[in-house]
Amino acid sequence: MSGTATSATTPATFLRRIIGNVQALLSLLVLLVILTLVALAPLVAGPDPTSADLSSAFGGPEPGHPLGFDSSGRDMWSRLLHGGQLTLGGAALALAVALTLGVPTGLAAGFYGGWFDLVSGWWVNLIMALPAMVVLLASRAVLGSTVWVLMVVLGILVSPSFFRLVRGTVANMRAEPYVDAARVFGLRDSRIIARHVLIVVRAPIIIQTALVAGLAINLQAGLEFLGIGSGDAPTWGAMLNEAFTNIHQNPLGMLWPGLALGLTSGSLVLLASALRDVLEDRDDQPHTSGPGEHPREADTPTTPRHAGARSELLSVRDLTITYPGADSRPNKVVRGVDLDVHPGEILGLVGESGSGKTQTAFSILGLLPAGGRVSRGSIRIGGTEVVGANERTLRRLRGRTVAYVPQEPMNNLDPSFTIGDHLVEPLCATARMPRSAAWKYARELLHQVEITDPDRILRSYPHQISGGMAQRVLIAGALSCSAELVIADEPTTALDVTVQAEVLGLLRRLRASRGMAVLLVSHDLGVVADLCDRVAVLHRGRIVEVGTTEQVLTAPESTHAQELRNAVLDDVPARQPWSPREVDAQ
Template sequence: MNPVARRLLRNPLGLVAAAVLAAVVLAVLLAPLLSPQDPNVSNLRDSFAGPAGGHPLGFDSAGRDVLSRLLHGGRNTLGGAVLALAVALVIGVPSGLVAGYRGGRFDVAAGWVVNLVMSLPAMVVLLASRAILGPTVWALMIVLGVLIAPSFFRLVRGTVAGVRNELYVDAARVSGLRDTRIIARHVLIVVRAPIIIQTALVAGLAIGLQAGLEFLGIGSGSTPTWGAMLNEAFTNIERAPTMILWPGLALGLTSASLVLLASALRDALEDRTTPPPRRRPRTTTPTPSPTPGATPSTTPGAGVADAEGDQADVPSVSSPDGSDDRAGLLSVRGLKVSYAMADGTSKQVVHGVDLDVREGEIVGLVGESGSGKTQTAFSILGILPEGGHVSGGSVTVDGREIAGLTEREHRALRGNVIAYVPQEPMSNLDPSFTIGAQLMEPMRYKLGLSRAEARRRAVDLLRQVEITDPERVMASHPHQISGGMAQRVLIAGAISCDPKLLIADEPTTALDVMVQAEVLALLRRLQKERDLGVLLVTHNLGVVADACDRVAVMREGRIVETGTAEKILQSPGDPYTRTLLDAVLDQAPTRRPWQPAKETT
């Protein structure tokens, strides 16, 4: 059974509400079978008569069967409410999603229209609509749906605007998913709980308003509805006071059941306290012995030992900046990034950056916070924040110019040409989905794999990034795994569609020292096995020494020095680079252990 259904069944209040609502709806749908009498057939001789054979609720003032009018009237009342709710959902939810996610002119225009509609008095509009369109219930319900659509718009827009800048939404964009797919999968799930509650409230409001209009005699008098029955019962309350009981009970039970069921369903959907999946027996893979004679390198920038114990290859250097004869995978020339300011001016934050990454090498982009490293990386990925744009220069990836591409063209490159490993691994995983679901989605979209094929590939990728129990991790949610494991999952996701260029933005910042070393060794091994070009954005010179072949040092939006990792770390040429090296505390003397001060007498 579905976990949501199990949690819902364990909620006694929700279970009772669902049973009552199901009974009401079923009775209304089966009205012709439960009460075959025509609800409009009257016999004045039976006026106000009590229960009789085949007429368990008796007759009204016109001699019409009360049960038949109650059941058939429920069809009209509930059907009108469903119509109004459908109109409100179709108008309010999609427009709120687009306005909250995209913003811009559509958001402004939609907000203006919503404020205008909400300023209109609903009852006056309904009365005017009745005068123009006639007393038809369905027409009035369509108008009511338009009037209550702004409540869904404002709810959805506010929720989406608060989640669109979450890191897991950015991670989905970088994986190459379309905006519509991101909205449907990662954004809509965030607003589902408030939408469920709002739907129940609006449905109750639609039922109440419709009954109120019929009670006032505004609706069609010939059509049986619960509101019309209330009107008649109130008119004859002194003679037959029990007539008001049945439509009032139907209205009250339906509205209360809707709200209670919506609350229980919201709790069931948002509950994350499911028991962890059963652990499968772990299978250990024997680690091959290191190659005889292989010793770790002590030269900064010479690389780290890979998973088999062999020393990772370092490209041969034929020029001072470490260039060689291999093909240029990434070439950045004269890159400028600017942001539009509120006063109409533009501020440049990256000034003429030149950068190269070749196949099979790791290039470190180093600098202090605010130096422009991430802005450069985001320019290559085409995911600059709102207001940012490439204002000059050229960016080519695998021989193709990508500066100035549209979002759709950039999206086609992400995942299978350019991939991204972000920092803060836990924030880049959607808490609403399992690890397996998040790994499989880009592969199904970008590579066209079936669910079974994507699952097999995801399990294999988790093994490649040295996760020993991939089946358990596939079934886990992000909060059930550690930060180091989450970073390995992100690396697995980045290489899942076989990219050529991998951009890693501070991939070890949020990890402890031991896990940092493991992640760097993993990146180096994957880069060697797949011949990846890697741009490693970092401020940590220890990471540069462990992983990078070449280094570009960045300061205030400019590249101030480039060269091999060995040259930059051992004999830097720029004063800023020397300042960065002087700030490293690795060579500082060890502090003496703390000892309590001796008491003096």
């Protein structure tokens, strides 16, 4: 690793953990011995496995023939090793088909849902309803008895097990806040799936892979044992069939193929279980740069960007958001909202819970929950229309022009990755930085959000830092690509009073140093009075008042704004009205 800490297990760490896990080590050694002998069968097996000598029928072990001979005088050692090539190769083919069909479709169905989920679910249910043995027998009659063809059919029949496993896991996590946070950073869906989703499903996939591999091996052996297979070709199932027929003359004939099947299947299951434990285990202190490794210098964005001649960085007009109602009539949760945020301004969007604040913020980000849609209106960020924009346009805006600081910092950090991973990945994907330069810039970002020990924090996992520290990390992430507008959704709600004050002071200093604009979503008038230049009051999905912080908090005109002010127990001094000259002076 060049200067970065990562949650992905390095080859050296992975090997060290395998060696330290007795179950993994022993089962891996058994499998390696079996696979090596099978792969080297032409070199170590001896005679041709199909060469028969009736004078040696049922003969015992002798030099050059360690397992003796079967009823036709064929060398059992040679047949065992060559038979392993067909048996294990056929199982590998079935497994490859099942993984290829089941995992990608399960990921897509679980992550996107919609019509693809419905159609693929219907096909999966249809395949699962088919009796596997009957289908294999019919396939043999139609397609022939070649083992490879039967294994492709078997792979199709068992692919639903991967689909259902992956689809169920992904569907449960697609609404996780850290998935939305990754979208806000501008990551593509494919990158989110590869980075955040696959790491969640890898352990169950490993277990399922071992189970399906064992099933394929034993089902193929069962078909061969019943005489439904590749004829005279040596396989472990065919050897069992021959030995069972002549069990009275040569009882040991069943031992060797049965032992090969048992050792292979058992080792697969034990190895998969151990690998799951190895992959899910993480060191308490993640690894970082090795001695002498230093990130190289690179050009990094350090100056704030502005919206040019456009006076409004964010312009929302007649925004209406609807959800399906219980009686099939649309339920409007936001109604005709108009908002403007200027470069360098902090605008507070306030209102009681359920007033539509968060829905408005999510619509600006293009991340409305399932079922929600902008039914009317316009949202322009830096002159770009968001409503109806495709995903590519939204990715160009997220992270670069608009960033997001969520309400629950811990829920928006993937527990499988270090803090360094969370900051470095968007820089590599969105800003196209080399990883070493991104790592250095991430350290600088943590300095900017006043974290005094950035190296330790970068190496830490989310559970190893406090909530206030996690919120600073998310603010650093919002700053990482020099976004002009930061949407902060209740950024201090989950924090205690002391940490709240620190975070608010940090946002104020960052606005002064970077000239960034902030849309602060909050129900806390104390926070609004301390931080905001202007305030927009939202009530039942409508804007009922907009004005300077001093005007709204000291002399509100709307009834609802008066009720909000009266609900505050202490008198909070309001900020002076904001002026664009403040940004120009910076």
